[in-house]
Amino acid sequence: MKSPKRIFIISGPSAVGKDAIGERLLKLKLPLKRMLTTTSRPRRADDQRYKYHYVTPERFRWLIDHYKMIEWVEYNGHYYGTQWADLDRIFKAGKYPMLNIDVRGAAFFRDNFPKAISIFILPSSISILRQRLEKRGTKESDIRERLKTAQAEIRQAPKFDYRVINYDGKLDNVVAEVAQLIKRRIR
Numbered sequence: 001m002k003s004p005k006r007i008f009i010i011s012g013p014s015a016v017g018k019d020a021i022g023e024r025l026l027k028l029k030l031p032l033k034r035m036l037t038t039t040s041r042p043r044r045a046d047d048q049r050y051k052y053h054y055v056t057p058e059r060f061r062w063l064i065d066h067y068k069m070i071e072w073v074e075y076n077g078h079y080y081g082t083q084w085a086d087l088d089r090i091f092k093a094g095k096y097p098m099l100n101i102d103v104r105g106a107a108f109f110r111d112n113f114p115k116a117i118s119i120f121i122l123p124s125s126i127s128i129l130r131q132r133l134e135k136r137g138t139k140e141s142d143i144r145e146r147l148k149t150a151q152a153e154i155r156q157a158p159k160f161d162y163r164v165i166n167y168d169g170k171l172d173n174v175v176a177e178v179a180q181l182i183k184r185r186i187r
Contacts, residue, residue, distance in 0.1 A: 005091055007113050008032065008098045008182055009160075011106035012121035013150030015132035017166045017174070018100040021121060024175040025098065030182060033095040035086045038063065041078035044136065053083070071108040076142065081105075096186065103153040106160070117185045119178055120160035124167045126150065 010018050022034055038053040040060045055063070060079040063069050072081025082099065090097040099109065109116045123129045129150055133143045157163050162181050166174045 007116040009106045009118040010100050013153045014146045016121045022100045032098040033090040035097045035099045039080045118160040119162045120157040122165045128168050
């Protein structure tokens with residue numbers, strides 16, 4: 001399972017801006033290719049901006065049972081994970097895989113891919129995360145659960161190679177900072 005190739009991991013709590021940062025990084029013409037998350041959750045209205053592999057829960061379990069998933073988790077009643085086929089496709093294209101992934105998935109990649117570079121995106125405050133979740137139309141019970149999870153995830157930030165704060169309204173600055181970190185580590 002060890003890989004000699006570099007993987008870039010962007011992680012952080014739900015609603016911290018991982019997908020927005022990742023999308024902007026791809027527009028900078030870095031030699032990155034986003035790995036798609038496979039999920040069993042239903043599409044949300046804002047999913048039109050980001051791409052996922054949507055599968056049924058039964059199909060996801062089949063992928064697990066047939067060793068097609070590198071890693072996977074069950075979160076908030078739905079499966080999320082990364083397929084081997086996506087990683088292979090990106091390496092064959094001569095690009096660096098970029099994962100926007102939760103903290104548990106990031107820990108797996110850090111442990112199993114020694115050349116992985118991990119970047120943790122911190123929120124400027126928990127209240128900002130709450131506002132972002134509310135804008136998404138997240139149910140109050142889910143917001144409370146996600147904020148509780150976020151606090152535990154933030155305690156994991158020191159385990160990452162880099163930590164970057166996503167100050168609300170300063171996304172361009174955050175993207176520039178993350179891009180500089182990536183450029184220094186591409187070899």
